[in-house]
Amino acid sequence: MPSFLGMDLRGHLDMLLLATLRNAGPAHGYAIIASLRERSGGTFDLPEGTVYPALHRLERDGLVDSEWDASAARRRRVYRLTAAGASALAARRRDWRDFARGMQAVLGQGVREAFG
Amino acid sequence: MSEIERYLDELFDRLAGQGATGRRVLAEAEDHLRAAAADAMARGLPADRCELDAVARFGSPAVMARKLRSAAGGGRISRAVSLAWLLAGLAAGGLGLADLAAAGRLGWYSPAYLCTNFLSQSCNSAGPATGDTQSAVIATAAGAALLLGRWLAVRYAGLAPVRRGPALAAGLLLGLAAFGLGTTGQAVALPDSVRSLVADVLPGPYVTVGAACSVGATVLIECLAAAVSLFGSRPRWYLP
Numbered sequence: 001m002p003s004f005l006g007m008d009l010r011g012h013l014d015m016l017l018l019a020t021l022r023n024a025g026p027a028h029g030y031a032i033i034a035s036l037r038e039r040s041g042g043t044f045d046l047p048e049g050t051v052y053p054a055l056h057r058l059e060r061d062g063l064v065d066s067e068w069d070a071s072a073a074r075r076r077r078v079y080r081l082t083a084a085g086a087s088a089l090a091a092r093r094r095d096w097r098d099f100a101r102g103m104q105a106v107l108g109q110g111v112r113e114a115f116g
Numbered sequence: 117m118s119e120i121e122r123y124l125d126e127l128f129d130r131l132a133g134q135g136a137t138g139r140r141v142l143a144e145a146e147d148h149l150r151a152a153a154a155d156a157m158a159r160g161l162p163a164d165r166c167e168l169d170a171v172a173r174f175g176s177p178a179v180m181a182r183k184l185r186s187a188a189g190g191g192r193i194s195r196a197v198s199l200a201w202l203l204a205g206l207a208a209g210g211l212g213l214a215d216l217a218a219a220g221r222l223g224w225y226s227p228a229y230l231c232t233n234f235l236s237q238s239c240n241s242a243g244p245a246t247g248d249t250q251s252a253v254i255a256t257a258a259g260a261a262l263l264l265g266r267w268l269a270v271r272y273a274g275l276a277p278v279r280r281g282p283a284l285a286a287g288l289l290l291g292l293a294a295f296g297l298g299t300t301g302q303a304v305a306l307p308d309s310v311r312s313l314v315a316d317v318l319p320g321p322y323v324t325v326g327a328a329c330s331v332g333a334t335v336l337i338e339c340l341a342a343a344v345s346l347f348g349s350r351p352r353w354y355l356p
Contacts, residue, residue: 029144030151048148049175052141053183060187074147077140 013054014063015096016044018081018089021064026080028069029055055079063088119167120149123177130181135270141184149174198275201266209259216252 016036021027024035029052037045058064063085069078081089117125124146131138149170156166174180269275 028147030148047175048173049180049183052144052148052180053187056141056184056187074150075143076147077144 013046013050014058015089015092016046017051017054017058018063018085018092021079021081022086022089026078028076028078032079058085119164119171120146120153123149123171123174127177127181130177131185134185137185141181145174145180194275198266198270201262201269201275205259205262205266207259208255208262212252212255212257212259216249216256 017032020032020036020039023039024031027035029048032055033046033048033051055064055066059066059079063082064079065082066077066079069076124142127145128138128142131141134141149167152170152173153163153166156169157163161169266275
């Protein structure tokens with residue numbers, strides 16, 4: 001599992017992938033990874049060994065759908081967000097906002113105490 | 117052979133037995149690797165370096181195959197269910213066939229032993245030997261139904277296949293179970309010569325020894341088969 005500054009991304013990877021598909025629209029795996037890397041300013045440069053299994057798991061759970069796109073030079077598997085995926089993303093975004101607000105309140109207080 | 121082709125060959129090997137899922141993963145991997153290498157080449161990097169970098173980013177074929185198989189097939193629970201289903205089908209079918217063979221052997225000497233229409237009233241009054249034949253037919257049919265149902269589940273419902281080792285272990289299990297039952301005089305499928313040989317080799321407490329041997333070996337093999345199926349690191353041969 002990739003980490004960022006020692007923080008485990010487990011649990012957040014699904015949300016990141018769902019959000020990328022919502023923002024970028026239907027896309028194949030390579031484009032999803034590239035989009036995630038670009039939108040995060042290079043922070044989330046996730047390895048393929050993490051992203052593809054996660055995409056397959058999301059599809060198994062009905063949160064994304066996929067189909068072959070034969071219009072390109074090579075056959076490509078294109079993923080798209082399902083209605084269930086959009087609902088799950090909205091719920092996770094709410095959870096994340098609450099979590100971030102709480103963390104900010106605690107960490108912000110600690111910072112004020114430490115630095116006057 | 118290029119680095120990408122070498123990687124795809126190994127990934128293909130690791131995904132053996134996965135059917136449509138394996139084919140899809142392989143096609144996705146090839147598209148991704150070639151796109152990544154082409155992008156790097158467009159930035160002016162040498163071709164061999166581009167392929168090496170693309171393959172390195174993709175990760176080990178073994179790890180990738182394991183993660184994808186787990187994601188697609190539901191992981192260990194699916195494989196455990198699949199293995200249990202296979203063992204149950206093999207056990208029921210094998211024991212049923214063994215008893216049918218025994219019934220056929222006895223029927224050779226006494227045709228009245230067999231009952232071709234075991235649902236009729238006349239069969240029920242034919243004596244206990246007919247009941248054995250009925251049980252054998254039912255066990256064989258149940259085993260065949262279990263194996264067919266499992267094959268359909270793997271093929272069309274995404275149930276995980278299992279490695280060939282557990283199936284071979286199941287065959288050995290059946291043999292040992294028959295051996296143990298034979299020593300206790302319960303397995304009519306064993307030829308008289310084998311049973312008398314066992315009695316000669318293990319005089320006296322051979323019944324207890326045979327039963328203990330059978331039960332112990334059965335438990336050991338089931339544990340080993342489950343461990344290989346769930347935690348084996350180099351899946352190469354699969355049974356659907």
